[in-house]
Amino acid sequence: MLGKLTWDAIPLSQPVPLIASGVVGLVILGVLSWIVFGGHLPYLWREWITSVDHKRIGVMYCILALVMLIRGFSDAILMRSQQALAYQSPGYLPPEHYDQIFSAHGTIMIFFGAMPFIIGLMNFVVPLQLGVRDVAFPTLNSVSFWLTATGALLVNVSLVIGEFARTGWWPSPPLSEITYSPGVGVDYYLWAIQISGVGTLMSGVNLVTTILKMRAPGMSYLRMPMFCWTSLASNLLIVAAFPILTATLAMLILDRYLGFHFFTDEAGGNSMMFMNLFWAWGHPEVYILALPAYGIFSEVISTFSGKPLFAYRSMVGATMAIFVLAFMVWLHHFFTMGAGGDVNGIFAVTSMIIAVPTGVKIFDWLFTMYGGRIRLTTPMLWSLAFMITFVVGGATGVLLAIPTADFVLHNSMFLVAHFHNVMVSAVLFGAFAGYTYWFPKAFGFRLDEWWGKTAFWFSVAGYVIVFTPFYVLGLMGMTRRMQHYDVDGWRPWILIAGFGVIVMLVGVICQIVQLVVSIRRRESLRDVTGDPWDGRSLEWATSSPPPVFNFAVMPRVEGEEAYWAIKQRAREQARLRDEPDYEPVEMPLNSPTGFICAFFSTLIGFAMIWHIWWLALVGLAGAFATFVVFAWRDRVEYEIPAASVARINRANRATRAQALEHAERRAA
Amino acid sequence: MTDALALQPQARVRTDPNHLGHHARAGEGHAKATGRGTGGPSSKRIIVGYGFWIFLLSDIVMFAAFFSAYAVLQTGTAGGPTGAELFDLQNVALETGFLLISSFVCGVAGLALAAKRHLIFQAGMALTFLFGAAFLLLEAREFLDLVDRGAGPTRSAFLSAFFTLVGCHGLHVSAGLLWLLTMMAQVATKGIRPEILRRVLCFSLFWHALDIVWVAVFTVVYLMGSIA
Numbered sequence: 001m002l003g004k005l006t007w008d009a010i011p012l013s014q015p016v017p018l019i020a021s022g023v024v025g026l027v028i029l030g031v032l033s034w035i036v037f038g039g040h041l042p043y044l045w046r047e048w049i050t051s052v053d054h055k056r057i058g059v060m061y062c063i064l065a066l067v068m069l070i071r072g073f074s075d076a077i078l079m080r081s082q083q084a085l086a087y088q089s090p091g092y093l094p095p096e097h098y099d100q101i102f103s104a105h106g107t108i109m110i111f112f113g114a115m116p117f118i119i120g121l122m123n124f125v126v127p128l129q130l131g132v133r134d135v136a137f138p139t140l141n142s143v144s145f146w147l148t149a150t151g152a153l154l155v156n157v158s159l160v161i162g163e164f165a166r167t168g169w170w171p172s173p174p175l176s177e178i179t180y181s182p183g184v185g186v187d188y189y190l191w192a193i194q195i196s197g198v199g200t201l202m203s204g205v206n207l208v209t210t211i212l213k214m215r216a217p218g219m220s221y222l223r224m225p226m227f228c229w230t231s232l233a234s235n236l237l238i239v240a241a242f243p244i245l246t247a248t249l250a251m252l253i254l255d256r257y258l259g260f261h262f263f264t265d266e267a268g269g270n271s272m273m274f275m276n277l278f279w280a281w282g283h284p285e286v287y288i289l290a291l292p293a294y295g296i297f298s299e300v301i302s303t304f305s306g307k308p309l310f311a312y313r314s315m316v317g318a319t320m321a322i323f324v325l326a327f328m329v330w331l332h333h334f335f336t337m338g339a340g341g342d343v344n345g346i347f348a349v350t351s352m353i354i355a356v357p358t359g360v361k362i363f364d365w366l367f368t369m370y371g372g373r374i375r376l377t378t379p380m381l382w383s384l385a386f387m388i389t390f391v392v393g394g395a396t397g398v399l400l401a402i403p404t405a406d407f408v409l410h411n412s413m414f415l416v417a418h419f420h421n422v423m424v425s426a427v428l429f430g431a432f433a434g435y436t437y438w439f440p441k442a443f444g445f446r447l448d449e450w451w452g453k454t455a456f457w458f459s460v461a462g463y464v465i466v467f468t469p470f471y472v473l474g475l476m477g478m479t480r481r482m483q484h485y486d487v488d489g490w491r492p493w494i495l496i497a498g499f500g501v502i503v504m505l506v507g508v509i510c511q512i513v514q515l516v517v518s519i520r521r522r523e524s525l526r527d528v529t530g531d532p533w534d535g536r537s538l539e540w541a542t543s544s545p546p547p548v549f550n551f552a553v554m555p556r557v558e559g560e561e562a563y564w565a566i567k568q569r570a571r572e573q574a575r576l577r578d579e580p581d582y583e584p585v586e587m588p589l590n591s592p593t594g595f596i597c598a599f600f601s602t603l604i605g606f607a608m609i610w611h612i613w614w615l616a617l618v619g620l621a622g623a624f625a626t627f628v629v630f631a632w633r634d635r636v637e638y639e640i641p642a643a644s645v646a647r648i649n650r651a652n653r654a655t656r657a658q659a660l661e662h663a664e665r666r667a668a
Numbered sequence: 669m670t671d672a673l674a675l676q677p678q679a680r681v682r683t684d685p686n687h688l689g690h691h692a693r694a695g696e697g698h699a700k701a702t703g704r705g706t707g708g709p710s711s712k713r714i715i716v717g718y719g720f721w722i723f724l725l726s727d728i729v730m731f732a733a734f735f736s737a738y739a740v741l742q743t744g745t746a747g748g749p750t751g752a753e754l755f756d757l758q759n760v761a762l763e764t765g766f767l768l769i770s771s772f773v774c775g776v777a778g779l780a781l782a783a784k785r786h787l788i789f790q791a792g793m794a795l796t797f798l799f800g801a802a803f804l805l806l807e808a809r810e811f812l813d814l815v816d817r818g819a820g821p822t823r824s825a826f827l828s829a830f831f832t833l834v835g836c837h838g839l840h841v842s843a844g845l846l847w848l849l850t851m852m853a854q855v856a857t858k859g860i861r862p863e864i865l866r867r868v869l870c871f872s873l874f875w876h877a878l879d880i881v882w883v884a885v886f887t888v889v890y891l892m893g894s895i896a
Contacts, residue, residue: 217708247733268744268825
């Protein structure tokens with residue numbers, strides 16, 4: 001009846017996960033009861049859960065990411081403290097638990113921390129920057145988000161019911177095969193990633209279509225803001241790379257569930273094929289995350305230098321070059337496979353070539369700042385820290401791309417230092433820069449600068465203190481994922497890294513405090529005009545937060561930096577443009593389809609993990625029924641009357657006219 | 669800070685002397701057509717069709733992964749039967765014929781819908797279903813026969829890859845049949861509306877794409893497998 005699920009699945013004998021999950025459970029219960037008994041459920045259901053508005057969905061993606069980043073970070077604290085204690089001693093985390101922690105840390109940080117953060121920002125910003133009202137497929141967008149949330153839920157359920165994978169965040173066979181990992185841990189990984197992967201793919205299709213087919217009149221390709229370009233490249237990579245992951249994990253599922261022989265060591269299977277397929281997705285994935293972050297830095301640096309992006313076209317070229325090269329380097333993740341000198345040599349060269357377009361980008365950012373009037377706001381600080389630390393990470397990457405060096409450094413702490421050095425500085429710093437930069441657009445008030453800067457300094461300091469020792473440890477021969485160690489010389493460096501994670505924790509706490517303080521002081525941080533940073537692209541042309549339809553009339557784009565041109569003209573003529581003729585706006589109706597789909601997907605995922613076949617069938621039938629019911633809807637849109645559109649837009653025009661007047665008086 | 673427009677004067681900012689990397693008249697050479705260049709967003713029909721094309725491309729990438737796995741594992745027969753010993757080309761020819769005919773009648777159904785000929789549309793879709801289902805039956809028979817002969821997917825890596833690749837195509841066809849029935853019911857109950865037309869368009873794209881994949885399966889798996 002319940003497949004493999006019994007009471008033994010709950011880890012009553014292990015205090016750490018039990019206490020952790022107990023606390024999390026209590027928090028969730030508290031929040032849920034506050035929502036239900038506080039009467040917030042109807043609002044939440046109406047305005048958020050069933051929303052198909054790209055802005056709301058983007059915000060929900062970011063909230064999911066922030067929560068998961070905290071989960072991933074607490075795994076990091078556990079790992080650092082275990083290693084700090086485990087010198088000639090077993091520490092406090094037994095190996096089978098420690099292995100789950102590092103696997104969960106990687107899985108959560110990549111799939112449920114970084115990915116939703118980046119996708120959330122793209123979701124929120126791209127339609128606004130393109131000057132359109134929503135993404136191409138609004139309901140599909142909601143489905144994508146909820147499928148991602150399903151994946152995150154399944155990974156976290158593994159904390160209480162059963163176990164998580166002990167194989168690392170890429171479950172390499174034969175270790176991940178049923179013979180060597182008979183538990184449900186790997187299955188949790190597989191189904192969580194499969195389900196959220198479908199969501200990511202759908203979101204990629206959605207954003208590619210949006211960018212290529214839905215832009216405001218006049219917004220030709222070479223007038224798109226840089227963030228739209230990098231989002232386009234990133235989503236094209238999603239469309240081209242995620243299906244490989246789906247296929248690869250499907251093969252592993254077939255091996256584990258039905259006794260197939262894709263990656264087994266017997267009956268002709270080939271475990272290295274897993275590595276090739278996995279990294280054929282895995283390396284593009286790095287750029288799926290990093291490219292939008294580059295776009296964020298481009299926007300932030302240009303805005304806060306008060307200058308157009310230097311060499312816009314070469315930046316577009318560099319972005320698309322990285323997009324192509326992303327698929328040509330996967331083998332550098334396993335030079336030690338033994339493919340021979342020629343193959344390794346070619347992949348070494350292609351890996352190093354990626355440094356060229358990346359270098360172009362760095363110089364473009366530097367020259368954008370050169371001669372500009374630089375404002376050192378929090379987003380700008382994140383961008384500057386990125387440029388410095390990322391160059392170090394990139395340089396060690398080029399080092400690792402030399403196969404002979406890689407044979408020594410492979411699987412060592414040096415590698416761990418390298419990829420954290422690039423991923424954290426590009427993706428997380430970028431995400432935080434974007435979060436601070438676009439927060440006022442999303443909520444109508446800015447984040448507190450003092451707390452933002454404090455959070456920045458602690459986070460960056462902690463990050464440098466944690467990961468720099470890793471380079472040294474790697475060169476001293478320490479391999480990754482060690483549960484305990486006996487080498488005297490490593491100890492001081494591991495302790496320094498342990499101290500660094502405490503500094504980073506202060507940074508994380510400052511981030512949370514920043515959010516709380518900003519919400520409490522929102523009146524004094526209010527963004528009245530909708531253009532708090534003197535921005536240059538179209539998202540700043542509308543109010544903060546934008547109305548549900550984004551733009552009262554679709555803006556006409558006449559050059560690069562669409563909003564800057566509009567603003568300049570207003571300044572020159574000392575007046576806003578003439579009021580447009582307002583027309584009624586058609587907007588898509590909210591739909592619970594995404595949430596219901598996710599409900600059934602959770603059933604399917606959980607049922608498959610625990611071999612509860614009937615429940616999986618119920619889930620499948622439910623998902624199909626949802627599809628049919630959705631297809632039979634008769635009303636799909638509602639109309640916002642012209643009068644309401646006019647009222648909303650006039651309010652924003654009034655504040656802008658006021659600001660313009662104020663500026664003139666100051667100039668005079 | 670809220671007063672952004674007060675951040676004047678801009679004159680002191682040093683700009684690129686040559687406005688490097690910025691085309692003075694960027695974008696003006698583009699077509700005025702909607703969806704690209706300067707024409708504004710495309711029509712709903714183009715957006716939906718285009719989005720579905722992108723999805724199909726991703727689906728083809730997934731098939732490509734299964735194809736490459738098959739290519740790698742083709743020789744991993746583990747002492748078991750090879751493709752040349754197992755494949756019945758006559759059966760495969762029949763399957764191919766059924767699938768191609770179903771694609772043809774599916775195209776006819778699409779044309780009929782565009783011409784608002786209800787009956788022909790429904791008949792065309794019904795025929796598409798029948799030929800698709802016949803294809804699936806033949807495939808199922810082939811699979812069962814192989815398992816009976818001790819050549820199931822657990823026998824060797826080659827057979828794992830074979831069953832997965834061909835089975836994945838079969839699963840797509842099955843999902844297509846479900847979708848097909850849904851579309852017949854939608855046209856019958858809701859009549860010909862723009863959104864229904866768009867869905868039928870997507871369905872026929874899907875159905876034809878499955879044909880393309882099948883042509884690759886037929887060539888790479890069956891023909892080349894039989895020769896080797």
